[in-house]
Amino acid sequence: MNFPSRVYINEVGPRDGLQNEKTILSSKDKAHLINQCIDAGYKTIEIGSLVHPKAIPALADTEDVFKQIKQAPDVELRVLITNLRGVQRAIDAGIKKVKLTVSASASHNMSNFNRRPEETVKNFAECYELATQNGIDVSGAISTAFGCPFEGDISIEAVETLVIEFQKLGIKELSLSDTTGMGNPKEVFEKCSYFKNKYPDIKWILHFHNTRDMGLSNSIAAMNAGIENFDASFSGLGGCPYAPGASGNLCSEDLVHMCEEMGIDTDIDLDKAIAIAREVEAFVGHKSESFMLRAGKVSDLSLELPEKQDN
Amino acid sequence: MNFPSRVYINEVGPRDGLQNEKTILSSKDKAHLINQCIDAGYKTIEIGSLVHPKAIPALADTEDVFKQIKQAPDVELRVLITNLRGVQRAIDAGIKKVKLTVSASASHNMSNFNRRPEETVKNFAECYELATQNGIDVSGAISTAFGCPFEGDISIEAVETLVIEFQKLGIKELSLSDTTGMGNPKEVFEKCSYFKNKYPDIKWILHFHNTRDMGLSNSIAAMNAGIENFDASFSGLGGCPYAPGASGNLCSEDLVHMCEEMGIDTDIDLDKAIAIAREVEAFVGHKSESFMLRAGKVSDLSLELPEKQDN
Numbered sequence: 001m002n003f004p005s006r007v008y009i010n011e012v013g014p015r016d017g018l019q020n021e022k023t024i025l026s027s028k029d030k031a032h033l034i035n036q037c038i039d040a041g042y043k044t045i046e047i048g049s050l051v052h053p054k055a056i057p058a059l060a061d062t063e064d065v066f067k068q069i070k071q072a073p074d075v076e077l078r079v080l081i082t083n084l085r086g087v088q089r090a091i092d093a094g095i096k097k098v099k100l101t102v103s104a105s106a107s108h109n110m111s112n113f114n115r116r117p118e119e120t121v122k123n124f125a126e127c128y129e130l131a132t133q134n135g136i137d138v139s140g141a142i143s144t145a146f147g148c149p150f151e152g153d154i155s156i157e158a159v160e161t162l163v164i165e166f167q168k169l170g171i172k173e174l175s176l177s178d179t180t181g182m183g184n185p186k187e188v189f190e191k192c193s194y195f196k197n198k199y200p201d202i203k204w205i206l207h208f209h210n211t212r213d214m215g216l217s218n219s220i221a222a223m224n225a226g227i228e229n230f231d232a233s234f235s236g237l238g239g240c241p242y243a244p245g246a247s248g249n250l251c252s253e254d255l256v257h258m259c260e261e262m263g264i265d266t267d268i269d270l271d272k273a274i275a276i277a278r279e280v281e282a283f284v285g286h287k288s289e290s291f292m293l294r295a296g297k298v299s300d301l302s303l304e305l306p307e308k309q310d311n
Numbered sequence: 312m313n314f315p316s317r318v319y320i321n322e323v324g325p326r327d328g329l330q331n332e333k334t335i336l337s338s339k340d341k342a343h344l345i346n347q348c349i350d351a352g353y354k355t356i357e358i359g360s361l362v363h364p365k366a367i368p369a370l371a372d373t374e375d376v377f378k379q380i381k382q383a384p385d386v387e388l389r390v391l392i393t394n395l396r397g398v399q400r401a402i403d404a405g406i407k408k409v410k411l412t413v414s415a416s417a418s419h420n421m422s423n424f425n426r427r428p429e430e431t432v433k434n435f436a437e438c439y440e441l442a443t444q445n446g447i448d449v450s451g452a453i454s455t456a457f458g459c460p461f462e463g464d465i466s467i468e469a470v471e472t473l474v475i476e477f478q479k480l481g482i483k484e485l486s487l488s489d490t491t492g493m494g495n496p497k498e499v500f501e502k503c504s505y506f507k508n509k510y511p512d513i514k515w516i517l518h519f520h521n522t523r524d525m526g527l528s529n530s531i532a533a534m535n536a537g538i539e540n541f542d543a544s545f546s547g548l549g550g551c552p553y554a555p556g557a558s559g560n561l562c563s564e565d566l567v568h569m570c571e572e573m574g575i576d577t578d579i580d581l582d583k584a585i586a587i588a589r590e591v592e593a594f595v596g597h598k599s600e601s602f603m604l605r606a607g608k609v610s611d612l613s614l615e616l617p618e619k620q621d622n
Contacts, residue, residue, distance in 0.1 A: 001312065001500050001535050149612045182609045184572035185531050189312045212609065213521075213565050213602040216528045220496050224312050246606035254524050261495040291524040295557035298493045298523065301460045 001224055006265045009255060010044040010205065010231045011037045013280065014065070015080055016249055017237025019049065019058050021284050027061045029283055031068030033234070033276060034077075038069075040272035044076040046099070046231070050086040063093040078139070082113070087130045098131055099175070100124045101141040104159045105148030117158075121165035128169045139173035140166040141207070146191070146218075147182025149242040156194055163199060173203040175231065178218065180240050181211020181247075185221035192225035207231040208250040210289065211240050215250035216258055223264075230255065235277040236289030247289040253277050254291045261298055270297065312535055317576045319540045320566060321355035321516065322348045324591065325376070326391055327560055328548025330360065330369050332595045338372045340594055342379030344545070344587060345388075349380075351583035355387040357410070357542070361397040374404040389450070393424070398438050402445045409442055410486070411435045412452040415470050416459030428469075432476035439480045450484035451477040452518070457502070457529075458493025460553040467505055474510060484514040486542065489529065491551050492522020492558075496532035503536035518542040519561040521600065522551050526561035527569055534575075541566060546588040547600030558600040564588050565602045572609055581608065 014034055018025060025033075030048075037045050047069065048062030049055075062079060069077060078097040079090060090098050102120045103109035109117040121140070131138045144151075145159050159176065166174055176191070188206075196204055206222045206229065208215045219230055236251030253273040259266045274297075277290045325345055329336060336344075341359075348356050358380065359373030373390060380388060389408040390401060401409050413431045414420035420428040432451070442449045455462075456470050470487065477485055487502070499517075507515055517533045517540065519526045530541055547562030564584040570577045585608075588601045 001496075001532060003497055147609060147612075152610075152612065180612075181606065182612070184569055184609075185312075186314055186573040210524075211602070211606045212568060213524070213527055213562070214569055216524055217531045217569070220528045220531055221312060240606070242612070243606040247602070251524070257523060258495055258525060258528070262497040291522070291558070295492065295522045295551070295554040298458060298495075299463075301458075301491075301493070301553070302463065 003223055003262060003264060004226075004228050006228065007223065007259055008043065008229045009252060009266055009268060010046065010078075010229065011042040011234060011252055012046040012207070012231045012249065013233035013235065013237050013252065015046040015048050015059065016231070017233040017235070017280075019056050020239040020248065021058060021237065023284050024058045025283050027064040027068060030061075030065045033280065033283070034065065035070050036272070036276045036279065037234070038072045038075050040276060041268040043074060043267075044078060046078045046080065049080040050089040050098070051080070051082055063089065066093055066095055080141070081127070084127050084130060087127050087136070090131070090136055091134045096135065097137045097139070099139045099141050100127055101143055102162055103143045103148070104154045104162060105144040105151045107150045108144050108148050118161050118165050121162055121169070125169055128171065132170070138171055139175065139205075140171045141175045141177055143177040143179040145176040146178040146187060147180065149180050149182070156191055159191065159195075163195065163202075167199070167202070172201065173205065175205035175207050177207035178209055180242055181209035181214070183208070183218050184214055185217045188218040189221040189225050192222045192227050196226045203229065205229040205231060209238070209240065209248060210236060210250050211243055211246045211248075216255065219250065219255060234273070235280040235293070237280065237284070251290050251292070257292055257297055314534050314573060314575060315537075315539050317539065318534065318570055319354065320563060320577055320579060321357065321389075321540065321542045322353040322545060322563055323357040323518070323542045323560065324544035324546065324548050324563065326357040326359050326370065327542070328544040328546070328591075330367050331550040331559065332369060332548065334595050335369045336594050338375040338379060341372075341376045344591065344594070345376070346381050347583070347587045347590065348545070349383045349386050351587060352577075352579040354385060354578075355389060357389045357391065360391040361400040361409070362391070362393055374400065377404055377406055391452070392438070395438050395441060398441045398447070401442070401447055407446065408448045408450070410450045410452050411438055412454055413473055414454045414459070415465045415473060416455040416462045418461045419455050419459050429472050429476050432473055432480070436480055439482065443481070449482055450486065450516075451482045452486045452488055454488040454490040456487040457489040457498060458491065460491050460493070467502060470502065470506070474506065474513070478510070478513070483512065484516065486516035486518050488518035489520055491553055492520035492525070494519070494529050495525055496528045499529045500532040500536050503533045503538050507537045514540065516540040516542060520549070520551065520559060521547060521561050522554055522557045522559075527566065530561065530566060545584070546591040546604070548591065548595070562601050562603070568603055568608055
């Protein structure tokens, strides 16, 4: 196995985590968490969505949140968008990075956008143009890339069709999302190896969920395929509407911890990441999926021997 | 990455899972669960411990449980022991497989046995002799092989000292246990590669806990090092006394599910394994760590498209 010496972890909790919570945080509290993430060392943070407020009410205040985030020129603050209106809102707000998302699953995409996935990406051309004309960086995201709850398996071909269309637009950064936690390490290794080798100029970001406890395993597989960029969410927030009660995104602090234990540099302060997760639990008002919050770091351990133990 | 086409999963829940539960199951209920495990296809089941009843009260009835297990000549029913008294009890009960356990951590082992680990294994000689003279198969188990809550890192050398002593006894099957969930995939890959290559005649069994969510990742790493035998516990039962509230053993049905998704044969009926996990939750009276019980199998998914979705 080959592991990278360095990986980059993007904090997507403010978007993919909080959008699923019953408790809607105030703009101030969201900005506070994002500022803490900056302080912990995260260099890319997905701060919200610029979509119709009725679609995701919890993120309707993304512009207000953005205004309250502290200046940090080396930190990328990314928002998810799906159309031209989102680009216009990013321009108006002064946001410098947008992520255009499409589903690799035709039925999933038809349900969201009423058109086939490749048509959706073609239609992103006007978004890409308007954004880049206004100095906004654009990335692409392909959801359900490792399985769809309606269609089942998603082929490499289905994903590649969209990769090609995104490339035609000029996009050089793409994330592959296991939106509902269906991918497995073998599939992840195969898909990541294929795309990383065939499209070496694209910056690949992998976005895993931990729905069936394979989030870290899939990260290990992706790392072995040469992937160095990962999305994750504080406290592992972010449910799945198709599996109520299931766990959410790959948990940031658990991923940082695993990397640290493996000697893989993340430049993130793990103690601060864990402190953020604790604050997140307090904000959302329930226990989270964070293993760090329950078990603590391996490196914390240096216990006193008990008088007598059993086996 | 290289994955095996076949792995063997040992169900250790009746021992390493139930020993940590507040609710003590009746012998009948334990035997029922074990019989269900046989029916699900598990070929090795750790049914209990033959240690002093005060040490592990929950398993004091192991002989009674054994009596109520159905005949299954192709299934190995294993018990954990630590001394000669355990061997004698196994002989008296008609149990045909015992596992002798020692800790790779000197301080952990001193606390348990009041002697250094290698002395403990040397002292197992009389256990090995008595057992084999009575037709009982013996395996060895090295706990805290991937870290100790008192000592921290455990070196390859510390583990190898015990491997050599076990070999001198004549033992050909050894399990390496990450007793408190401290191992990481890099360490697991390195240790497994080392031992698998240097001692190819030993049947290696890996025993992971999911304390910090690395149970499946560590399994992936071990598989890539050529390991084919894994311990796991139904519902992921089995806490850690040093991290109260943390999750326990690697979860059997989650491991079977991951293997199935990856095309790795286990010969275990996943639906039956999940049904057992559900029964276990009912017996112990609380929610477990099983991801399968919360999210269901990937292959179960074939949902109706909702009228309208958001992102």
